[in-house]
Amino acid sequence: MKKRIFEKLLLILLLIIFGQQEVLASETLINGFVSQGYIKTDNNNMYTNSENGSFEFSETGIRFSTQLPDRLRIGMQLFARDLGDLGNNEITIDWAFADYLFTNELGVRAGILKIPHGLYNEIRDTDMLRASIFLPMGLYNEAWRDTFVSLKGIGIYGDLLNHCSYKFQVGIPSVSPESGMAKSFSSFTNSKVTDTNPESYYTASIQLYDIVEGLKLGFAGGKFNFAMNFIINENSAISLPGTNTGHIDGDGYVWTTSAEYIYNNITFSTEYGRFVFDLPITIDLQDTDKLQLFRSVNMETYYVNLSYRMTEWFEAGIYYSVTYNDKDDKKGKEYIHKFLGKRYSAWAKDVCISARFDINSNWVLKMETHINDGTNSIFNADNMNDAGELNLNRRWTAYIVKVSYNF
Amino acid sequence: MPRKGHIKRFIILFGLFGIFITNSLFFIAQAADDIILITHVDTPVDKLNTADIKRLFEGKIRMWKNGDLVVLVQLKDDIIQESFLKKYIRKSPSQFQNYWKNKMFQGETHNFPRRFHNKTQLINFIKKTKGAIGYIPSETIPEGVKIIKVD
Numbered sequence: 001m002k003k004r005i006f007e008k009l010l011l012i013l014l015l016i017i018f019g020q021q022e023v024l025a026s027e028t029l030i031n032g033f034v035s036q037g038y039i040k041t042d043n044n045n046m047y048t049n050s051e052n053g054s055f056e057f058s059e060t061g062i063r064f065s066t067q068l069p070d071r072l073r074i075g076m077q078l079f080a081r082d083l084g085d086l087g088n089n090e091i092t093i094d095w096a097f098a099d100y101l102f103t104n105e106l107g108v109r110a111g112i113l114k115i116p117h118g119l120y121n122e123i124r125d126t127d128m129l130r131a132s133i134f135l136p137m138g139l140y141n142e143a144w145r146d147t148f149v150s151l152k153g154i155g156i157y158g159d160l161l162n163h164c165s166y167k168f169q170v171g172i173p174s175v176s177p178e179s180g181m182a183k184s185f186s187s188f189t190n191s192k193v194t195d196t197n198p199e200s201y202y203t204a205s206i207q208l209y210d211i212v213e214g215l216k217l218g219f220a221g222g223k224f225n226f227a228m229n230f231i232i233n234e235n236s237a238i239s240l241p242g243t244n245t246g247h248i249d250g251d252g253y254v255w256t257t258s259a260e261y262i263y264n265n266i267t268f269s270t271e272y273g274r275f276v277f278d279l280p281i282t283i284d285l286q287d288t289d290k291l292q293l294f295r296s297v298n299m300e301t302y303y304v305n306l307s308y309r310m311t312e313w314f315e316a317g318i319y320y321s322v323t324y325n326d327k328d329d330k331k332g333k334e335y336i337h338k339f340l341g342k343r344y345s346a347w348a349k350d351v352c353i354s355a356r357f358d359i360n361s362n363w364v365l366k367m368e369t370h371i372n373d374g375t376n377s378i379f380n381a382d383n384m385n386d387a388g389e390l391n392l393n394r395r396w397t398a399y400i401v402k403v404s405y406n407f
Numbered sequence: 408m409p410r411k412g413h414i415k416r417f418i419i420l421f422g423l424f425g426i427f428i429t430n431s432l433f434f435i436a437q438a439a440d441d442i443i444l445i446t447h448v449d450t451p452v453d454k455l456n457t458a459d460i461k462r463l464f465e466g467k468i469r470m471w472k473n474g475d476l477v478v479l480v481q482l483k484d485d486i487i488q489e490s491f492l493k494k495y496i497r498k499s500p501s502q503f504q505n506y507w508k509n510k511m512f513q514g515e516t517h518n519f520p521r522r523f524h525n526k527t528q529l530i531n532f533i534k535k536t537k538g539a540i541g542y543i544p545s546e547t548i549p550e551g552v553k554i555i556k557v558d
Contacts, residue, residue: 029519031511063512071476075514095514104470114514122513129509159467162458210461213497265499312501 032062033128037402043393044375045382047142048084050398057402058082061094061125073099076112079125083142084382086180094125095150105158109169112150116167116205116220118256118271121148126406131267131307131317132354133366133402137377138301138323139256139273143180147173148254151201165207173201175226182228185279187380191230191246199225214262221255232283245284252277252297265309274327275299295338300327307354317354323347325376341380344394348376362405370398442491443548444555446540447533450475454556460495463540465506466516471538479520480529480541491542 037057041050048054058081065075076096081087097111114122118139123129125145134142141148153171160166175181175198182193205220228248256273277297282290300323307317324330325339325346332346339345354368375383375392385391444455451473455463462468469477481488485500492503510516523529526543533539534551548554 029511061512063514065511065514065516067476071470071474077512077514097514099514101469101476104468107469123509126508126512129505129512159469162462162467165467262502265502309501 028064028066030062030064031407033060033126033404033406035059035127035402035404037133037400039398039400041396041398043396044378045084046378046398047086047382049382054084056082056084057400058089059125060089071101073101075099081125086143086146086183092146103158105160107157108154109157110154112152113155113169113171114150115148115169115201115203115222117148117203117222117254118220118273119216119218119258119260119269124149127366127402128364128404128406131315131356131366132305132319132352133368133400134352134370136271136301136303136305136319136321136352137350138299138321138348139271139303141180141377143184143379146179147175147181150174151203153201155203163208163211165209167203167205169201169203171201173198173224173226175228177228181226183379183381185228185248186230191232193228193230195229197227199227201225216258216260218258218260219256220258221253223253224251226250247282247284248279250277250279267307268305270302270304272302273300275301296326298326298328300324313358315356315358317352317356319350319352321348321350321352323349323374323376341390342375342392342394344374345376345380345392347374349373350377362407364404364406366400366402366404368400370400372396372398441545442487442494442542443545444540444542444557445530445533445549445552446555447475447537448551448553449473449537450540450553452555453553454558456558457495460557461497464496464520466510469516475538478536478539480532480539481520481522482526482529482541482543483522483524487542487544 035058036055038053038055039046039048039050039057040053043051045051048056059079061077061079063075063077065073067073074097077094078091079094080089080091082089093112095112095114097109097113099107099109101107116122120130120135121140124135124140127133151169151171151173153169155167155169157167158165175196177193177196182196186193201222201224203220203222205218207216207218209216227250230246230248232244232246252275254273254275256271258269258271260267260269275297276299279295279297281293281295283293284290301321303319303321305317305319307315309315325335329335329346332343335341335346336343349372351371352368354366357365359365373395375394380390383390383392444460446452451471459468463477464479471477489500492498492500496503498506507519511519521532523532529541529543530549530552533541540555543549
């Protein structure tokens with residue numbers, strides 16, 4: 001609730017600022033995009049009811065930016081998406097900040113800031129900037145987007161020594177009961193998150209560019225804390241007689257190393273990432289006793305990607321992405337004792353083949369197929385049968401089409 | 408075994424294609440050599456090297472030493488733009504546009520390079536905008552702006 005009030009006040013303030021005559025006269029830039037997609041899977045539901053084919057896949061974004069006197073810049077991007085029951089077209093502030101540039105080496109931003117995570121997190125919603133529809137889902141988990149896309153806080157940034165850019169930020173992450181992070185927890189434990197308390201998020205990124213022409217190297221990391229209260233479902237593995245509530249204090253860090261090389265119309269990129277969460281769970285028993293459980297996520301993910309723009313209107317791409325929920329349990333032998341799921345829920349291996357058609361400077365059509373082994377990238381909650389049993393298949397294929405208009 | 412007539416036609420076509428490509432490259436190279444960089448008279452720089460030009464037009468240098476913000480301008484001329492980008496930025500026009508869209512949607516910049524239909528508009532904008540820098544064909548040496556020497 002606090003998060004929504006902060007965002008609404010910030011939105012009102014920015015709209016007032018942008019509505020001022022002086023600001024309009026100083027050339028406010030407005031850009032945006034609208035997209036609609038369709039997902040069909042042969043087995044398993046991917047975020048949506050995709051086994052039957054689903055159009056519940058749309059995104060809208062609009063961006064405002066203006067340069068005020070004395071090196072102050074303000075901007076914001078509003079975003080709404082519908083991906084199954086994620087987003088549901090609720091308008092959110094993707095980012096909104098004031099930016100003051102002291103020197104080329106030092107600038108300051110405050111507000112809702114995009115989190116630097118890997119090469120593409122800050123532009124993950126703008127798929128007109130890449131060949132594929134979905135980014136490799138281990139590193140850029142669509143389910144966790146609302147937590148990892150931005151934080152409310154302050155940061156510094158700059159360019160150093162002609163080949164290095166940096167960002168440091170501190171703030172509060174977005175973890176709400178409706179978030180993908182909460183849904184993931186609910187999905188693993190068969191419970192329902194009732195409220196959340198996001199606490200802190202520290203991030204840092206460094207990129208080295210043009211040491212070799214066309215080459216970009218990056219390192220990014222972040223540490224965060226959050227808390228959740230939940231209600232345990234009756235058939236949950238952590239349900240006990242007489243109890244149905246619990247609490248979790250999440251503590252975790254993420255880091256990525258990245259490389260991108262662009263040569264003429266060929267782009268090659270590869271990234272490696274780790275997500276490490278400690279999840280001490282407290283379950284309320286009768287008579288004020290409590291039961292302590294401990295779960296951890298020690299995720300490892302990596303991918304290689306190649307795309308080639310063959311003509312001004314056609315680009316093809318292919319990537320291979322691998323994710324393990326626990327890098328020390330790649331075969332899932334321990335996974336089935338800790339989390340709700342099948343053994344092959346411990347990994348996700350994905351071969352994605354994409355085709356992008358630039359119809360003109362505004363319209364883009366994309367088609368892609370994902371050939372999957374493992375189900376770590378999808379929600380258990382979307383794959384329960386009428387009897388409440390998990391209904392998953394290890395190997396499955398997704399076919400996705402998306403049309404975007406950008407302005 | 409291809410007939411001699413087919414081989415001959417192939418050689419002629421290949422030769423014509425080669426001449427066409429060579430001329431195109433020559434034309435682009437010639438166009439790049441005929442481009443000059445111009446900036447507002449108060450911009451505190453008289454010469455730039457190619458690495459600086461690349462950093463400027465990729466938005467990595469956002470501010471001049473006198474505190475004025477860098478304002479980038481270009482002509483909407485495909486040939487001039489393509490030759491400038493290939494020579495100094497080492498990107499194609501679509502790669503360059505994508506690069507700036509990238510920065511924009513990250514919220515990294517307000518400073519998308521402005522584009523003008525003709526060099527008169529571009530020159531007039533630079534004359535009245537502190538920190539502005541752009542490029543034009545060298546056939547006319549404009550007054551009221553500073554010409555940047557390229558190392």
